[in-house]
Amino acid sequence: MPPSLIFLVEFDKTRGVTGTLKMDIMVVEKSVIFLFWINIDKPTKTIKMHQTDCKYIVKKETKYKGLERELRDGGWFLIDASEVAQQFFYYSYPDFERKRCNACNH
Numbered sequence: 001m002p003p004s005l006i007f008l009v010e011f012d013k014t015r016g017v018t019g020t021l022k023m024d025i026m027v028v029e030k031s032v033i034f035l036f037w038i039n040i041d042k043p044t045k046t047i048k049m050h051q052t053d054c055k056y057i058v059k060k061e062t063k064y065k066g067l068e069r070e071l072r073d074g075g076w077f078l079i080d081a082s083e084v085a086q087q088f089f090y091y092s093y094p095d096f097e098r099k100r101c102n103a104c105n106h
Contacts, residue, residue, distance in 0.1 A: 034081040038089055040074035041065075045096045047089055052078075054104035 037050040037057050050057055058076055061067035066075035079085040090098065 035078055036081060038077050038079055038086075040070065040077070040089065040093065040096070042072070042074045045093075046099050047093060047096045048099040048101055050101045051104040054101055056101060056103055 035052055037052060037054065039046075039048045039050065041048065058065070058067060061069075061071070061075075064071050064073040068077060069075055077089070079089075090096075
């Protein structure tokens with residue numbers, strides 16, 4: 001897993017900083033890169049994006065689904081939010097449906 005920081009802030013457009021919001025970020029050459037998890041699920045032919053603190057992110061891989069690697073039923077991958085990173089998975093699985101997690105609203 002790449003190095004990450006926890007960035008805690010909640011921002012309201014009219015009132016400014018009002019509370020906390022958890023996000024993982026990675027600092028690379030003085031740039032900030034936002035991270036999220038992508039779930040490749042081969043049996044359902046879906047690609048689902050999740051925020052880093054989503055309750056559905058697995059903590060360890062299973063017999064058929066990898067963590068940072070692909071197994072028989074797919075895998076979970078931590079990627080940055082760049083268009084290039086996302087397109088890599090979309091091009092690898094062109095017939096898979098793209099979804100967003102209902103729990104974390106990513």
